[in-house]
Ligand SMILES: NC(=O)C1=CN([C@@H]2O[C@H](COP(=O)(O)OP(=O)(O)OC[C@H]3O[C@@H](n4cnc5c(N)ncnc54)[C@H](OP(=O)(O)O)[C@@H]3O)[C@@H](O)[C@H]2O)C=CC1
């Protein structure tokens with residue numbers, strides 16, 4: 001055997017390491033138990049260079065590479081820390097704006113009904129607004145209120161010069177027409193990016209939306225801040241909702257990825273995800289994406305926020321993503337955790353969109 005080249009490494013598989021090696025989808029089994037596979041991990045993360053490179057092997061079966069295999073572990077994409085950095089940038093910009101033109105950005109949030117998770121999100125948004133210097137305005141309406149009431153509040157926020165962003169917390173009660181409510185938010189204040197005109201512009205080449213939806217924008221921002229190349233890569237989005245999957249696919253396409261969308265009617269989704277260099281999972285199914293669905297070295301963005309019962313936790317549940325983290329982190333090159341991944345980025349992007357809106361309305365740069 002000649003010396004190992006930079007991108008191909010030959011490993012000997014003995015009885016103790018073969019189990020791990022086969023979990024890496026090693027198609028190219030060589031005779032004598034030698035398994036050949038490419039570097040598992042993309043070099044940009046630097047951390048997971050193979051530890052064992054054999055330049056000369058007389059009896060492959062006598063070598064064990066378990067040390068390398070067991071250390072292969074994805075880089076954690078720390079959304080919480082990136083979100084904190086972004087919030088610091090926003091805080092500085094807001095204080096500059098306030099001192100130079102005396103304007104404080106304002107965000108209005110409309111919450112209808114008594115869903116506990118919605119109430120928690122709205123509370124967190126309010127706290128984050130306060131911490132960066134955005135003034136927040138909150139309206140809470142009962143579950144059984146009329147659609148007209150919601151529309152009236154939207155209209156008054158549309159006309160309120162202190163308000164630069166309006167967010168209607170979703171989902172709305174089922175007796176309301178979500179589309180006509182989202183349509184009523186003036187596009188200049190549509191910091192969620194859910195107005196059909198903003199979505200339409202996102203979908204059109206050569207057009208720019210005024211705002212990009214926060215969760216997909218946060219996913220792309222994480223890829224940028226971790227220097228993940230998107231151009232020309234195979235990206236798979238799992239889920240096609242208006243608020244996450246569909247705009248995430250549009251954004252990836254704008255970044256010159258080759259994009260596939262997997263949804264509930266897709267046949268053999270794992271055959272599609274297995275080709276992906278980048279996966280964005282936004283399904284709402286705990287641990288749906290298994291290790292065997294993932295191409296070695298892929299970058300994984302897990303949007304899913306799924307409560308699963310856990311009596312050892314004070315709240316009686318814990319949150320898990322749509323990707324089986326324990327399996328995926330052994331195969332991917334990088335992965336977002338849940339919690340602490342995309343969730344905090346969604347809030348950071350909302351604050352960023354609100355600042356952008358205030359700057360645009362007041363012609364401040
Ligand atoms: N981190 C964050 O900031 C945010 C997290 N979330 C979380 O992200 C997840 C998705 O949210 P959201 O987009 O609103 O969810 P939706 O329920 O609106 O959409 C789910 C999508 O997943 C698809 N889907 C459902 N089951 C399967 C399956 N078995 N195989 C393949 N595709 C499937 C659906 O397909 P079809 O279209 O065919 O029905 C649909 O397109 C949830 O866990 C939610 O809590 C949401 C928003 C923000």
Ligand SMILES: Nc1nc(=O)c2c([nH]1)NC[C@@H]1CN(c3ccc(C(=O)N[C@@H](CCC(=O)O)C(=O)O)cc3)C=[N+]21
Nearest residue numbers: 121167168169170171192214305339340341343344346
């Ligand atoms: N008009 C509208 N805009 C939204 O952006 C919107 C919405 N409606 N409806 C619901 C979804 C969901 N969503 C989340 C935001 C932050 C976290 C978040 O911060 N999560 C923390 C965990 C929070 C916890 O511990 O409960 C984390 O992942 O680390 C999660 C989910 C925004 N949404």
Ligand SMILES: [Mg+2]
Nearest residue numbers: 170171241243
């Ligand atoms: Mg939804």
